Amino acid sequence: xxxxxxxxxxxxxxxxxxxxxxxxxxxxxxxxxxxxxxxxxxxxxxxxxxxxxxxxxxxxxxxxxxxxxxxxxxxxxxxxxxxxxxxxxxxxxxxxxxxxxxxxxxxxxxxxxxxxxxxxxxxxxxxxxxxxxxxxxxxxxxxxxxxxxxxxxxxxxxxxxxxxxxxxxxxxxxxxxxxxxxxxxxxxxxxxxxxxxxxxxxxxxxxxxxxxxxxxxxxxxxxxxxxxxxxxxxxxxxxxxxxxxxxxxxxxxxxxxxxxxxxxxxxxxxxxxxxxxxxxxxxxxxxxxxxxxxxxxxxxxxxxxxxxxxxxxxxxxxxxxxxxxxxxxxxxxxxxxxxxxxxxxxxxxxxxxxxx
Ligand code: NAI
Ligand code: MG
Numbered sequence: 001x002x003x004x005x006x007x008x009x010x011x012x013x014x015x016x017x018x019x020x021x022x023x024x025x026x027x028x029x030x031x032x033x034x035x036x037x038x039x040x041x042x043x044x045x046x047x048x049x050x051x052x053x054x055x056x057x058x059x060x061x062x063x064x065x066x067x068x069x070x071x072x073x074x075x076x077x078x079x080x081x082x083x084x085x086x087x088x089x090x091x092x093x094x095x096x097x098x099x100x101x102x103x104x105x106x107x108x109x110x111x112x113x114x115x116x117x118x119x120x121x122x123x124x125x126x127x128x129x130x131x132x133x134x135x136x137x138x139x140x141x142x143x144x145x146x147x148x149x150x151x152x153x154x155x156x157x158x159x160x161x162x163x164x165x166x167x168x169x170x171x172x173x174x175x176x177x178x179x180x181x182x183x184x185x186x187x188x189x190x191x192x193x194x195x196x197x198x199x200x201x202x203x204x205x206x207x208x209x210x211x212x213x214x215x216x217x218x219x220x221x222x223x224x225x226x227x228x229x230x231x232x233x234x235x236x237x238x239x240x241x242x243x244x245x246x247x248x249x250x251x252x253x254x255x256x257x258x259x260x261x262x263x264x265x266x267x268x269x270x271x272x273x274x275x276x277x278x279x280x281x282x283x284x285x286x287x288x289x290x291x292x293x294x295x296x297x298x299x300x301x302x303x304x305x306x307x308x309x310x311x312x313x314x315x316x317x318x319x320x321x322x323x324x325x326x327x328x329x330x331x332x333x334x335x336x337x338x339x340x341x342x343x344x345x346x347x348x349x350x351x352x353x354x355x356x
Pocket of ligand 1: 013017068069070071072078264265266280282283284285286287288289294295296297299337
């Protein structure tokens, strides 16, 4: 049956890289109906809102969503995709392709997966004046016996970690590690927290991961604190199989890890929920290069590979990934972030040619 894809470019380079991915997908003659409702900056100009009803309705009926990036004015789109559609498992593969420029000396064989909790933690920002906490929680005291009233003027941010949130992300990570083990990976889940400081919230995350993994006797488990893990990603990237972590730690670690595979122009992601899934590059709207036609479309094209896998088109996904691989192996058509002079459209064309 034809799968319905809704493409939401968003802002900045978002529409540029999403258009590139659509061109590639359309060249493959797949059983996909790709819809492109207006959203983001363009929709604000025309309708006065970044996410018009038509775009939202189509999104609600989609089998999968291909997303670019948004800036503050259109952030409602991102909020809808993540928190209304509850796409709680953000999968961010870090995989080195030969020919890609990376700051790592010996990148051959880097291939791991970051599973980032996408629905809670520090997101969406739940913040306010400290005086509100002082008023609502007059008896609360921290380790040093300090109460909120003792701070004076300032702001707070709340980090929510729920049992349900921990369980479902731990399970998603274990399922991915099991799947990868069948493909020859080591079968290890690395839980990353800051439970030495955040003993309650990170403590719950860590404890839940430890419990969930017991249901997967074929997998190994380890735990590291997030600061130590940042170092390990740089120093021992090939020892990693699947990382599972909370929202903000995953956000930060995945930009860092993305550099191992050539940077934000390369790093793809998938956000999967029980009913909806959307696919987006790790990067944002890149206002510094927007409109210049030089954005690297690879991260979004590799996100489309993840989308095809999700839709059960495994062979086609592999075909597309191999086309990307071939372009980098050849190393002739590269955008400036990869040390080349080519435009977005040249890289797109090169990938399409490899598909033929
Ligand atoms: P960014 O990821 O947009 O850009 C960081 C750097 O990487 C910039 O120098 C940019 O030129 C470069 N870069 C990013 N994607 C690239 C590509 N495909 N090809 C070549 N170079 C690329 O992050 P930044 O600058 O922190 O944020 C810019 C805006 O994007 C902000 O408004 C931010 O809130 C938003 N953002 C949105 C995200 C989303 O919608 N999921 C994710 C991250 C940021
Ligand atoms: Mg980010």
